[in-house]
Amino acid sequence: MLEIEGSVAVITGGGGGIGLEIAKYWVRHGGRVVIADIAQPLLDQAEAQLKELGGEVATVVCDVTKEEDNARLADVAIELFGRINLVAPFAGIIKDGLMVSTSKETGRVNRKMSLEQFRAVIDINLTGVFLTVRECAERMINHNCKGLICLVSSTGSLGTAGQINYSSSKAAMSVFPKVITAEFLRRGLSGQIRCVAVAPGYVGTAMVRRMDQRALEKILADVPIGRLIDPEEVASLVGELYRNEALAGDVFFIHGGLRLGSRG
Numbered sequence: 001m002l003e004i005e006g007s008v009a010v011i012t013g014g015g016g017g018i019g020l021e022i023a024k025y026w027v028r029h030g031g032r033v034v035i036a037d038i039a040q041p042l043l044d045q046a047e048a049q050l051k052e053l054g055g056e057v058a059t060v061v062c063d064v065t066k067e068e069d070n071a072r073l074a075d076v077a078i079e080l081f082g083r084i085n086l087v088a089p090f091a092g093i094i095k096d097g098l099m100v101s102t103s104k105e106t107g108r109v110n111r112k113m114s115l116e117q118f119r120a121v122i123d124i125n126l127t128g129v130f131l132t133v134r135e136c137a138e139r140m141i142n143h144n145c146k147g148l149i150c151l152v153s154s155t156g157s158l159g160t161a162g163q164i165n166y167s168s169s170k171a172a173m174s175v176f177p178k179v180i181t182a183e184f185l186r187r188g189l190s191g192q193i194r195c196v197a198v199a200p201g202y203v204g205t206a207m208v209r210r211m212d213q214r215a216l217e218k219i220l221a222d223v224p225i226g227r228l229i230d231p232e233e234v235a236s237l238v239g240e241l242y243r244n245e246a247l248a249g250d251v252f253f254i255h256g257g258l259r260l261g262s263r264g
C-alpha cells in the first residue's frame with residue numbers, strides 16, 4: 001500500500017470542481033499538491049482554501065492543450081517538491097449539442113455541431129490529457145518516482161446523445177490505462193507507475209450545474225442513490241486507487257448505480 005503522506009500530486013483542473021476536491025483530499029492526508037488551471041484567479045482562490053487546510057501548494061497557470069505549459073507544470077513539481085507521485089489530469093470541458101439537428105416544422109437539418117465545438121472538447125479532454133500524462137510520466141521515470149496516473153473518464157464514455165465530442169474523448173480515456181499499463185510492462189515500469197481511470201456519473205460540480213436542469217432531473221430519476229455524486233466521493237476513490245497497489249490498468253465507475261437510461 002502507498003501512503004499519501006509526503007507524496008506529491010500534480011492536478012490539472014485543480015482550480016475547481018473535482019480537481020480541487022482531490023487537492024483538498026491530498027493535503028488533508030499529508031500530501032503536497034501542484035495545481036494547474038487555465039487562469040490565475042481560479043488558482044489563487046483554490047490555493048487559499050488549500051493553505052487553510054495546512055497544505056503545501058504550488059500553482060501553475062497551464063493551458064493543457066499547450067505542450068510547453070505541460071512541460072513547465074511537470075518541471076515545477078520536480079523543482080519545488082523533487083518528485084511526482086500522483087498525476088490527475090482532471091481539466092475538462094463539455095460543449096454539448098446534437099451532431100445534426102432537424103427542424104420540427106420541415107424535418108430538414110437546421111443546425112450542425114461545428115468543427116470548433118467538436119475540436120475544443122477533443123483538444124482539452126483528450127490531447128490535453130495526453131500531453132499532461134506524457135510530460136509527467138517522463139519526469140516520474142527519470143526521477144525514479146513511484147505512484148499512479150489517475151485519468152478521468154465518465155459514464156458518457158458509453159455514449160450519450162448530444163455529446164459526440166465529449167463521449168468520444170471519454171471513451172479514449174477508458175483505453176488509456178490499458179495502453180499505458182501495457183507499455184510500462186514492456187519497459188519494466190508497471191510496478192513503479194500504475195495507470196487507472198475513474199469514470200464518474202453525474203457529479204455536483206459547476207460542469208453539471210451548467211447543464212439543462214430539466215434534463216438533469218430526468219437523469220437523476222434513474223440514479224438509484226437518488227442524488228448527484230459528491231466531488232469528495234470521487235476524491236476518496238482516487239485516494240484508494242493510489243493507496244492500493246493491486247489496482248492497475250482498469251476503469252473504475254462511480255455513479256451511484258446509474259442504470260444509463262433503463263429502470264431495470
Ligand SMILES: NC(=O)c1ccc[n+]([C@@H]2O[C@H](COP(=O)([O-])OP(=O)(O)OC[C@H]3O[C@@H](n4cnc5c(N)ncnc54)[C@H](O)[C@@H]3O)[C@@H](O)[C@H]2O)c1
Nearest residue numbers: 013016017018037038063064091092154200202203205207
Ligand atoms: N462533473 C461531472 O459530473 C463529471 C462526470 C464525469 C467526468 N467528469 C470529468 O471530471 C473532470 C473535472 O470535471 P468537473 O466537473 O470538476 O468540471 P469543472 O468545470 O468544475 O472543472 C474543470 C476545470 O478544468 C479547467 N480547465 C478547462 N479548460 C482548461 C484548459 N484548457 N487548461 C487547463 N484547465 C482547464 C477549468 O478552468 C476548471 O477549473 C473533467 O474531465 C470532466 O469531464 C465530470
